[in-house]
Amino acid sequence: MSAITPTPSAAGLREHFDRVVLPLWRGPGFNAALRLPFEALDASGAATLPAARYRAMACARQLFVFSQAGDANHCHTLFETLRHHFLDRAHGGWFYSVGADGAPLDTTKDLYTHAFVVFACAAYGQRFGVTEALDVARETSALIVDRFKARDGLLHAALDVSFANAASGLLQNPLMHLVEAWLVASEATGDTAFDTAITRLVEAVARTFLHAPTGCIAELPMGDAGNRLEPGHQFEWFWLASRAGARLGDSGLEEALGRAFVFAQQHGLDPATGGVAAALDESGQVIDATQRIWAQTEYLRAIATHGESAVRDQLAPQIARFAPRFLTAQGWVECRDAAGNVARADMPSTTPYHLLTAYMGIGV
Structure with a gap:
């Protein structure tokens, strides 16, 4: 991977994150009574939306963000709260959500949620030397492999509270985030079992979700x-x-995803604004033109880490298009429609994870 030399505009993204975004979730976005991040703030950044639920995944993502920010005290609080509110001591694993009173609300065992628990606890444990958090990452990973097991090396996207019945079909998204989590856990623990698990999983994903004509991973x-x-x-x-x-094994994903990058760039990008569309069909036609901020940040990171200098040269112009459309003095715009209108005005507590991981990939 080529080294990234931050441009002034790239450095400005991180400055905005540290000065504007992070304080939202230390202040108005944090429920001091429950010691949990609220699900979302309004567009002003001053008021929360009505609190109907709190998700374990949102708490985990904030744990990761504040770990990278070096805020040990806030991270210790989030880690303890994660275990207090969401750990299912009767059946094992983690509840999807709790209600406004902090009691279990949705008790589904959700793979996406479990992947982010591994991801955040591994990052937190590594950052601050918290062996208990690394143990949680290992134990949750072992539970995932054992209890979420499906056909052909794949994992169920969701199960009921006792892990007895599947609650949904197979989905690529939680599998992708589990790969992400295991990459972090491998680095944090040095345990090669995570590397073996990554290879097994990406090979299964390629067998099941790879759209061969384009190299894309389907949903x-x-x-x-x-x-x-x-x-x-x-x-x-x-x-x-x-x-x-090398952990991609025999999946063929390195070659396939090189083609997928080109396909997504050619068909999923608005040439006028640089906005990344939400979804395409298999021929490349846009079927959902919504431009979500997380997709824009993933594009920035992919450009920045691309092996070809001609692609990396597109980073500064893309940042120049992204920043004024999606970053504000109060925070950010979560979604725009194809015409550029704000399609979602609130700011979810999960989005700082997307911003920060992109900026880290860019090198700021």
Whole structure:
């Protein structure tokens, strides 16, 4: 991977994050009584939306963000709160959400949630030397492999509270984030079992979700009705493949995702604004033109870490298009429609993870 030389505009992204975004979630975005991040703030950044639930995944993402920010005290609080509110001591694993009173609300065992618990606890444990958090990452990983097991090396996206019945079909997105989590856990613990698990999983993903003509990873298993190709996820997989290296095994994903990057860039990018569309069909037609901020950040990171200098040269111009459209003095714009209108005005507590991981990939 080529070294990234931050441009002034790239450095400005991180300055905005540290000065504007992080304080939102230390202040108005944090419920001091429950010691949990609220789900979202309004566009002003001053008021929370009505608190109907709190998700374990949101708490975990904030744990990761503040770990990278070096805020040990806030991280210790989030780690303890994560275990206090969301750990299912009766059946094992983690509840999806709790209600406004802090009691379990949705008790589904969600793979996406479990992946982010591994991801955040590994990062937190490594950053501050918290062996208990590394143990949580290892134990949750072992539970995932044992209890979420599905066919052909894959994992169920969701199960009921006792892990007895599948609650949804197979999905690529939680598998992608589990790869991300295991990459962090491998680095944090030095345990090669994570590397073996990554290889096994990416090979299974390639067998089931790879759209061979484009190299894209589809949202559903190939052949399923209503499938779609999300440009943002192609850019995200492209980054993960660069991190995984030899751990991609016999998946063929390095070559495939190189083609997927080109396909997503050609068909999923608005040439006028640089906005990344939410979804394409298998021919490259836009089927959801919504421009979500996370897809824009994944594109920035993929550009910055691309092996070709001609692609990396696109970073500064893309930042110049991204920043004024999606960053504000109060925080950010979560979604715009194809015409550029704000399609979602609130600011979810999960989005700082997307911003920060992109900026770290850029090198700021």
